[in-house]
Amino acid sequence: MRAISSISFSGQLEDKITAAAENGFDAIELFREDIIGFEGTPDDIGPFAREAGIKILSLQSLRDFEGLTGAARTEALARAEKFLDLAQRIGAEMLILCANTRADSNAAGALEDLRLLADMAASRGLKVGYEALASSRQITSVTAAYEAVKAVGRANFGLVIGTVHLFASASGSLEDALATLREIEPKDIFLVHLADTPTTRIDPALIAASFRLFPGQGTLPVAALYSQLVVQGFEGPLSIETFNDQIRSLPATRIAEDAMRAFHLLEETHARGAHPRSDVQAPGLVEFTAQGEDADDFIRLFTALGFAKTHENGAVSLWRQGQITLALNTAARGLAHSIYLVQGASVSGVGLVVNDMPLMLDRIGRFHGEAVELAEPYGLARLRGPGGSVLFLQPEAFTPGSEFTATGAKPGDGLTHIDHVAQALQPNLFLSGLLFYRATFDLRAHELRDVLDPHGTVHSRTLVNDSAAFRMSLNASFGAGTTTQRFLGKSGFAPFHHIALASDEIFGLAAKMEPQDLLSVPANYYEDLALRFDLAPDFIARLREGNLMYDRDERGTYLQLYTRAINGFFFEVVERRGYTGMGAANAPVRMLAQLREIEAEEALHLL
Amino acid sequence: MRAISSISFSGQLEDKITAAAENGFDAIELFREDIIGFEGTPDDIGPFAREAGIKILSLQSLRDFEGLTGAARTEALARAEKFLDLAQRIGAEMLILCANTRADSNAAGALEDLRLLADMAASRGLKVGYEALASSRQITSVTAAYEAVKAVGRANFGLVIGTVHLFASASGSLEDALATLREIEPKDIFLVHLADTPTTRIDPALIAASFRLFPGQGTLPVAALYSQLVVQGFEGPLSIETFNDQIRSLPATRIAEDAMRAFHLLEETHARGAHPRSDVQAPGLVEFTAQGEDADDFIRLFTALGFAKTHENGAVSLWRQGQITLALNTAARGLAHSIYLVQGASVSGVGLVVNDMPLMLDRIGRFHGEAVELAEPYGLARLRGPGGSVLFLQPEAFTPGSEFTATGAKPGDGLTHIDHVAQALQPNLFLSGLLFYRATFDLRAHELRDVLDPHGTVHSRTLVNDSAAFRMSLNASFGAGTTTQRFLGKSGFAPFHHIALASDEIFGLAAKMEPQDLLSVPANYYEDLALRFDLAPDFIARLREGNLMYDRDERGTYLQLYTRAINGFFFEVVERRGYTGMGAANAPVRMLAQLREIEAEEALHLL
Structure with a gap:
């Protein structure tokens, strides 16, 4: 499934949904901040997207949730409830959870919180996708997030992998990144975020914030990761999630066109040996x-x-x-x-x-x-x-x-x-x-x-x-x-x-x-x-x-x-x-x- | 002595020299590449600068010179000779030597080469300033370059310190940077290159190449280094050496004005306690x-x-x-x-x-x-x-x-x-x-x-x-x-x-x-x-x-x-x-x- 995140786009949410749908995307992920710019209520977003012919894949992102104690934990649980409500209102399938970055978050209790969230989501028919961040306190790598997903052991709780983060975790080594992927059961991967970077000589957190490109625009071998996922039998959603000033200064339609072209290039590169090409x-x-x-x-x-x-x-x-x-x-x-x-x-x-x-x-x-x-x-x-x-x-x-x-x-x-x-x-x-x-x-x-x-x-x-x-x-x-x-x-x-x-x-x-x-x-x-x-x-x-x-x-x-x-x-x-x-x-x-x-x-x- | 490097400017060499002189700089360093754009011969540059009222401080930079063997050493010595000739022709006081970055350069023989270069320079009445680079093979820190300077033991062979590199060597710690400076005899410092950076979250080599700002425009405590140098009794040239697309898109005169303002801000910050200020x-x-x-x-x-x-x-x-x-x-x-x-x-x-x-x-x-x-x-x-x-x-x-x-x-x-x-x-x-x-x-x-x-x-x-x-x-x-x-x-x-x-x-x-x-x-x-x-x-x-x-x-x-x-x-x-x-x-x-x-x-x- 070819998806794209609303953060990759410029303009208002209506433009983003329409551009993604018109350019052949199957699904769109919605950043919480983008919902603010929608003219109707959150409940109107699902019907709007359905009308445009595209699914709402996820609500991005609940943060700083698991492993807290006392009042902070009470607040986090109340916040999670509101995020799940919102995910349901916009008609999303999944809530994305970024691993906690707070200094006061602990490993102890985290699993219990994740299970609780999974169960709260299940009662609404929602999935939860768990994503490690470089800046997270306990769960900083894809492998650690995968361990957590397995330990949680809920069918509606799965892994979100980002290509930029996967490379950073592997210190830029394609071999290590592929080895990490090989250890993961495809069914446990709920979503893959695709992005490229212009250089690996910048702090990963800064790349995450400002220098993410479409696959093919930078220097990461994203195509090799894509191929590995296909070979492993991954059939879940792949979503282009970029953050870049040059890209965002273009109209939404152009962005969607380019993003779809990036998908086709990944697919063509994977199938490279299979059909003849013209030079x-x-x-x-x-x-x-x-x-x-x-x-x-x-x-x-x-x-x-x-x-x-x-x-x-x-x-x-x-x-x-x-x-x-x-x-x-x-x-x-x-x-x-x-x-x-x-x-x-x-x-x-x-x-x-x-x-x-x-x-x-x-x-x-x-x-x-x-x-x-x-x-x-x-x-x-x-x-x-x-x-x-x-x-x-x-x-x-x-x-x-x-x-x-x-x-x-x-x-x-x-x-x-x-x-x-x-x-x-x-x-x-x-x-x-x-x-x-x-x-x-x-x-x-x-x-x-x-x-x-x-x-x-x-x-x-x-x-x-x-x-x-x-x-x-x-x-x-x-x-x-x-x-x-x-x-x-x-x-x-x-x-x-x-x-x-x-x-x-x-x-x-x-x-x-x-x-x-x-x-x-x-x-x-x-x-x-x-x-x-x-x-x-x-x-x-x-x-x-x-x-x-x-x-x-x-x-x-x-x-x-x-x-x-x-x-x-x-x-x-x-x-x-x-x-x-x-x-x-x-x-x-x-x-x-x-x-x-x-x-x-x-x-x-x-x- | 307030100086500036020609690389900090936009335009042609004539504009750069004139703008620096008109804005009160005592001296200018000339990048080799900038000499190409001078309308007269290299011999005309000294008189042109004298006429404008500014000294030519240095020729930047001889590279990949010391610690080579065989034909590479022969080539390096011939090249050094040409650089010294050129420094003399343009009326510079000093040739800047960047520590060798070549993979085939050795510590063995390097001291002998540096002494030879110092003597070749001395016979022309020139000084040599030696600068460590992050990308150098043997001499990667200010301290290492200083050890080399002391070991060479020639009066016309001294140290060049860059503030960005000094901070990078000190892993961003001001205390460590100041401690490094304190170990250095002021008379051994021939030149200090002043620059700031917008963030320390980028690879030092990339900062060196593209993200150098005037002191006061970034986030490095350059003023504290400046104060320490003054307190230690350093009276040699301080030169603003930046490399930045935003700065270089301005006219040369504006660049010189801003650079001089950066100098005044360093001086004022140093003298902060000494005279009253208005809020x-x-x-x-x-x-x-x-x-x-x-x-x-x-x-x-x-x-x-x-x-x-x-x-x-x-x-x-x-x-x-x-x-x-x-x-x-x-x-x-x-x-x-x-x-x-x-x-x-x-x-x-x-x-x-x-x-x-x-x-x-x-x-x-x-x-x-x-x-x-x-x-x-x-x-x-x-x-x-x-x-x-x-x-x-x-x-x-x-x-x-x-x-x-x-x-x-x-x-x-x-x-x-x-x-x-x-x-x-x-x-x-x-x-x-x-x-x-x-x-x-x-x-x-x-x-x-x-x-x-x-x-x-x-x-x-x-x-x-x-x-x-x-x-x-x-x-x-x-x-x-x-x-x-x-x-x-x-x-x-x-x-x-x-x-x-x-x-x-x-x-x-x-x-x-x-x-x-x-x-x-x-x-x-x-x-x-x-x-x-x-x-x-x-x-x-x-x-x-x-x-x-x-x-x-x-x-x-x-x-x-x-x-x-x-x-x-x-x-x-x-x-x-x-x-x-x-x-x-x-x-x-x-x-x-x-x-x-x-x-x-x-x-x-x-x-």
């Missing part, structure tokens, strides 16, 4: 939308990079080189033009090469059911990605159809293929976008990396597929002055920020390009290179001459060249000699150089 | 700017709350009750009107009661030298606070001068004084505003608290003075949909979000007020109260009747009533019966109720 390759086609002078600017840049105009179809021209096709769409209608109207000259679509189209379309349908449309004049399937960006699905290297007229020009050669693409997202869409790409195209996400922009920090995650044939980076930043955020300031949707083209002879290309088409690398960069790497002075001189940047990892070296920007978008040319990264060490220098360009341009606008 | 009391005067219908709205609300118009002076009317004066300024000129033009009807000034005006003006001059102006028609000093907000300084309870004509009306009674004020700030100004209030008015800051808004999280810190006579909360949020951020969307500056008025008979006031002047509390709030507290049903019924909220802490109880909002601003009336908090538990419910109001209002605007 993706490096993008082959990139469409640009532009008008007037901006269109001329793109043509100048395409030409400078060695692309030749091989085909035309009305307002759409194709510029080809190696496996790359750049389409320049200057039509005054259609989706590309809509994008132009909103954000000016920009990328209006990126085409991913899909190995097996029917399998991929099936996967897309499964993951987010977004309609795939036909993109003309290319005759390709089109999908809308994060922030409204446009993705084409190419069955193979793009070949212009008969609707295009050949110009007779030969494609350029030098650049071979697209190395990677970079997309910028508003910070509140970062996690959502990450999940979109992971789920849709079966990508793995590297750990979060922070890149220093002169005016803030750009958060970046690299996504790759197993074959490393497809690479992209997703970037977001909170600072309004960063190059990423300035680009987004101009860009309503489709925010592909730059595209990296692969070359086998970057020095030759650099020698041919005019300085005004290149981003000017600060001279002191080359002084700094000499400090960082043991490079021959004449090699550094050649780099400087070509405005090239350099990086190295344990596998090889990397050469980079950046073009000037058009409305914030730019190309990168890279020559990869065994190197596996994306040149992140050079990104701050690139941002600094672009900042100078932006400021020079802004100064001109003031004239 | 502040609860605000007495609040000025509102409004025109037309909004002015009528305020008058209606003032009247509903029991204020009477006692004085007039042209377009300014005074509404008084207890120790509170509300001024309504409808003039079409002056600062209040400027504020009206930018953000509409709003608070245009809050008057703090100052016990000793000359002492306070002296303190203000010392801390930020901001010009204090005369605010007419009140005859009060006026200071500009965070986000451009306006603060009046009242010498005592405000008494209208002869420029005001008495209306003959008697002041209201019921409300006694202002309990607290709440200010909303854009997230990148949150830390800066916190430091402003702490420094200017000698306030203490409680720990950060996160309040759940229906559409995100509101970060809140409470500021109080020793006598608890003055209380305020500062609030910020990243989510665009939170009530705080929606308010700021309307509010260019002077963003006082609400003002809490103290009452001794809140039930009486609630009974007199019309429902349309009050924020309507959701009915289920009272259901929830019955769950949380053991309250008599008829007491809950009285709360519900009055639209009152309730909270309790170990010291007493708290009753709250909220008015409707005018352009996002609202009053709160509180009755405090021993309770010391600010009713944070009720804030999410208030935000939810306001969200409904906002949405209803927005729906009307669409008609």
Whole structure:
């Protein structure tokens, strides 16, 4: 059973219930605090949910109940009675009980209290789910909570397991977490709370409070736990319970969509071996939308990079080189033009090469059911990605159809293929976008990396597929002055920020390009290179001459060249000699150089 | 000597050097990466800084140098040579060396390498400062680094201490940190890096990388370390070295101003006993700017709350009750009107009661030298606070001068004084505003608290003075949909979000007020109260009747009533019966109720 907790959502309770129901959840857990925001009485919630088509799984959460003495115990029992009343009124199946965190709670008497609660619940037809917290006084681990559940010995008293807490109890070891699960009878588990975390380098209590993500958005192997539960025969409810400011700043519907996508990704990962999948390759086609002078600017840049105009179809021209096709769409209608109207000259679509189209379309349908449309004049399937960006699905290297007229020009050669693409997202869409790409195209996400922009920090995650044939980076930043955020300031949707083209002879290309088409690398960069790497002075001189940047990892070296920007978008040319990264060490220098360009341009606008 | 590291700043190196010099810093440390962004050659940096009037203290940082063998050692020595060359070229006094983090570094040979480096530096007239890192392989603590410094035994080889690292080494214990310092000869300390942290619940390495604040902005007792260093006779350079996205999103000049304010606060805290200070009391005067219908709205609300118009002076009317004066300024000129033009009807000034005006003006001059102006028609000093907000300084309870004509009306009674004020700030100004209030008015800051808004999280810190006579909360949020951020969307500056008025008979006031002047509390709030507290049903019924909220802490109880909002601003009336908090538990419910109001209002605007 796929469930979600109301705490994962933004908005009012009505929005939360409706969004969960409409996105296919079977059940919702209700935080006590969320009931306050319901317009009707608590008794109206059950019928409202039934009407929406969703069950009320639980009331969250009775706290600080068991193991107290004297007046505190009397108060706790009275409070428990009220919570059970409320659970019954809202039509929940179960009351969640968090293990007592009070300093004056004892192990002695706790079992008796738990049995009493179970019996009070049973008389109302309710179950009780018992959950250990890191901050609990006696019951701090899943194992301890399970011991208590067995000792209580009531059929309506069971275990609640949270994935974040399970990992923290296991000190981050997947093996230990799986071993803990294996010791537990599936029938004793009443509920599993699913959440991921961005890092394990934060105190577990702080993660619990502020840094919980949907499975797949963080770095915990939640999928492995999910698989283990399935293998053990667990058939009870799994509920996504997150707490995160970025997630909660989205509308409830979007949150529910993403949460359901996270479920599907868990299920697909579990069934991974069972059915065949389609892989993706490096993008082959990139469409640009532009008008007037901006269109001329793109043509100048395409030409400078060695692309030749091989085909035309009305307002759409194709510029080809190696496996790359750049389409320049200057039509005054259609989706590309809509994008132009909103954000000016920009990328209006990126085409991913899909190995097996029917399998991929099936996967897309499964993951987010977004309609795939036909993109003309290319005759390709089109999908809308994060922030409204446009993705084409190419069955193979793009070949212009008969609707295009050949110009007779030969494609350029030098650049071979697209190395990677970079997309910028508003910070509140970062996690959502990450999940979109992971789920849709079966990508793995590297750990979060922070890149220093002169005016803030750009958060970046690299996504790759197993074959490393497809690479992209997703970037977001909170600072309004960063190059990423300035680009987004101009860009309503489709925010592909730059595209990296692969070359086998970057020095030759650099020698041919005019300085005004290149981003000017600060001279002191080359002084700094000499400090960082043991490079021959004449090699550094050649780099400087070509405005090239350099990086190295344990596998090889990397050469980079950046073009000037058009409305914030730019190309990168890279020559990869065994190197596996994306040149992140050079990104701050690139941002600094672009900042100078932006400021020079802004100064001109003031004239 | 007051210094700052270039990593603390945003922008290009030229901006950083200039901002540091103009704000009174004696010296700046240069991160290697920042040199890349300098327009001239490295040799031009020294003259540029001299011209600006500031010294180059150090080059940061040589890493992974000592204790290597074979080719790695040869490479490290060549690299060290280049770093020393660069330090000399930029005119630095010192090269910072971070203790080796490489897995293949050994204790054996390390001392010899350090001596060699010291001698290489000495031949260039340079010093070397040695700093332990949490991630270092052999030298992980300040004490270990100090042992190494003594063992090296070179006059130009000394210790670099970082406050964040010192606390982490001492497992957060101030006593242990001070004990570590006491063991160190001041002459052996070449440099102290000052930084604070928001929480100690994050891995030290992560704090070092992303969560360093200016002293006074976080929760570490940096001032106690500072005092100890002064007492021990340390006279060497102290340098603020932070790394934080919020700070770096501000302009370099603002960063330098705040950093210098942090220095002054450390110095003032150290000298605390030595010179007398002025305390502040609860605000007495609040000025509102409004025109037309909004002015009528305020008058209606003032009247509903029991204020009477006692004085007039042209377009300014005074509404008084207890120790509170509300001024309504409808003039079409002056600062209040400027504020009206930018953000509409709003608070245009809050008057703090100052016990000793000359002492306070002296303190203000010392801390930020901001010009204090005369605010007419009140005859009060006026200071500009965070986000451009306006603060009046009242010498005592405000008494209208002869420029005001008495209306003959008697002041209201019921409300006694202002309990607290709440200010909303854009997230990148949150830390800066916190430091402003702490420094200017000698306030203490409680720990950060996160309040759940229906559409995100509101970060809140409470500021109080020793006598608890003055209380305020500062609030910020990243989510665009939170009530705080929606308010700021309307509010260019002077963003006082609400003002809490103290009452001794809140039930009486609630009974007199019309429902349309009050924020309507959701009915289920009272259901929830019955769950949380053991309250008599008829007491809950009285709360519900009055639209009152309730909270309790170990010291007493708290009753709250909220008015409707005018352009996002609202009053709160509180009755405090021993309770010391600010009713944070009720804030999410208030935000939810306001969200409904906002949405209803927005729906009307669409008609």
